[in-house]
Amino acid sequence: MKKLIKGATVLTLGAEAPFVGDILIDGSRIADIQPAINAEADMVIHGEGMAAMPGLINAHQHTPMSLLRGFSDDLKLMDWLDKKMLPAEARMTPEDMYWGAKLAMAEMIKSGTTAFADMYIHMNEIAIAVEEVGMRASLTRGLVFLEDDGGRRMLEAMDLIRRWSGKAEGRITTMLGPHSPYTVPPQPFREVIALAEQENIPLHTHLAETKEEVRMIREKHNQTPTEYLYQLGLFEKAHVLLAHGVHLNRRDIGYLKGMRGGVSHNPVSNLKLGCGIAPITDMTEQGITVGLGTDGAGSAATLDMFEEIRAAAWLQKLDYGDPTKLPAKEALRMATAGSAELLHIGHDTGTLEIGKKADIILIDLRKPHLQPHHDLYSLLSYCANGADVDTTIVNGNVLMQGRRLLTIDEDELFKQVSIRAKRIVDGV
Numbered sequence: 543m544k545k546l547i548k549g550a551t552v553l554t555l556g557a558e559a560p561f562v563g564d565i566l567i568d569g570s571r572i573a574d575i576q577p578a579i580n581a582e583a584d585m586v587i588h589g590e591g592m593a594a595m596p597g598l599i600n601a602h603q604h605t606p607m608s609l610l611r612g613f614s615d616d617l618k619l620m621d622w623l624d625k626k627m628l629p630a631e632a633r634m635t636p637e638d639m640y641w642g643a644k645l646a647m648a649e650m651i652k653s654g655t656t657a658f659a660d661m662y663i664h665m666n667e668i669a670i671a672v673e674e675v676g677m678r679a680s681l682t683r684g685l686v687f688l689e690d691d692g693g694r695r696m697l698e699a700m701d702l703i704r705r706w707s708g709k710a711e712g713r714i715t716t717m718l719g720p721h722s723p724y725t726v727p728p729q730p731f732r733e734v735i736a737l738a739e740q741e742n743i744p745l746h747t748h749l750a751e752t753k754e755e756v757r758m759i760r761e762k763h764n765q766t767p768t769e770y771l772y773q774l775g776l777f778e779k780a781h782v783l784l785a786h787g788v789h790l791n792r793r794d795i796g797y798l799k800g801m802r803g804g805v806s807h808n809p810v811s812n813l814k815l816g817c818g819i820a821p822i823t824d825m826t827e828q829g830i831t832v833g834l835g836t837d838g839a840g841s842a843a844t845l846d847m848f849e850e851i852r853a854a855a856w857l858q859k860l861d862y863g864d865p866t867k868l869p870a871k872e873a874l875r876m877a878t879a880g881s882a883e884l885l886h887i888g889h890d891t892g893t894l895e896i897g898k899k900a901d902i903i904l905i906d907l908r909k910p911h912l913q914p915h916h917d918l919y920s921l922l923s924y925c926a927n928g929a930d931v932d933t934t935i936v937n938g939n940v941l942m943q944g945r946r947l948l949t950i951d952e953d954e955l956f957k958q959v960s961i962r963a964k965r966i967v968d969g970v
């Protein structure tokens with residue numbers, strides 16, 4: 543099946559400057575990108591007046607937490623987690639995970655996200671939802687080792703990996719997910735790292751999100767959270783996706799230098815929880831890959847990656863007192879090629895290139911806030927929002943066109959969400 547996008551302003555986010563042209567999709571991949579393509583196609587997508595760019599990639603998510611959006615705000619992270627989220631999560635059924643993940647995916651597709659990294663529980667139901675909806679995802683069973691469970695969580699983590707890696711036409715990949723330095727003691731952390739190294743499985747974990755975490759790890763191990771993970775051998779033994787990295791000193795950044803993977807910066811969640819500003823300019827200057835994510839909707843509020851792009855750029859300018867920090871194009875590249883590296887799918891996604899997967903979004907520029915067109919990178923980083931996305935394509939399949947979702951029934955979704963969200967929070 544061939545599809546032809548005609549007359550869009552193409553931003554490959556690779557080496558080329560933006561140009562008006564066509565994109566030919568053959569099956570799941572980009573077959574050609576040119577100023578004009580004369581080819582037969584089964585479907586023509588009219589891109590006139592629109593910008594075509596790589597789909598945004600959300601590098602850190604907890605999708606079912608969309609059911610907990612707005613339920614518990616304005617709390618400190620540890621109170622929010624221990625007193626509100628964990629009791630609510632204990633009441634969530636596998637079916638809730640499925641519908642929560644679908645709600646998150648509906649929002650992501652409608653705001654131009656084509657791929658995401660997810661860490662949660664009952665991941666089998668989330669994988670089924672991803673398979674049905676058509677997005678690309680890296681799925682991880684989150685592992686907390688604060689009490690003995692006879693190995694059940696590890697079995698679930700390995701079951702997810704064995705059952706779902708490479709499935710859904712190759713759209714699903716998997717990772718191992720020790721939750722954080724404060725929920726995984728040294729011995730189980732070592733065992734997870736050894737397994738990751740032995741079986742060549744990437745890891746996804748939280749790191750140095752709050753000052754309280756730094757204090758807890760100092761009291762328990764007399765180390766910074768980053769030193770704790772470094773001394774366990776994490777950064778040399780596996781590809782690692784680190785979420786947050788807010789409280790890193792110069793020496794901590796040195797430990798990350800040369801690592802495979804990198805850091806997911808989640809600026810809106812960090813702002814809302816009052817965590818601080820991650821030193822991502824210092825990281826990128828040391829060659830550390832930085833991508834962007836939202837975190838779960840329970841902490842971030844929305845899953846609109848355009849808000850993350852804007853917050854990331856503007857917070858670096860504020861933090862350094864220097865508006866030249868994190869320029870517009872770099873911020874867009876963080877949300878695309880940067881995040882793709884973290885998900886370990888950079889060879890296939892993150893830029894528009896012949897041979898790469900056709901994960902493409904079209905943004906309708908025919909809006910007052912997206913005129914005139916001096917610099918499209920500035921316009922998309924600083925002025926656009928998720929509602930400007932007209933079309934979302936993943937793996938060559940159109941998941942949204944003219945803002946209509948083609949693989950999710952929104953009426954049924956909203957009905958399920960409203961019943962389930964109420965049941966989960968009643969009594970918490």
Ligand SMILES: CSC[C@H]1O[C@@H](n2cnc3c(O)ncnc32)[C@H](O)[C@@H]1O
Pocket residue numbers: 604623627628631661662663683684685686721748751811837838841
């Ligand atoms: C064991 S599955 C993942 C686990 O992570 C929790 N979570 C959600 N947001 C955050 C965050 O910002 N920092 C730490 N942990 C977070 C979520 O509630 C799940 O229990």
Ligand SMILES: [Zn+2]
Pocket residue numbers: 602603604748785837838
């Ligand atoms: Zn998180």
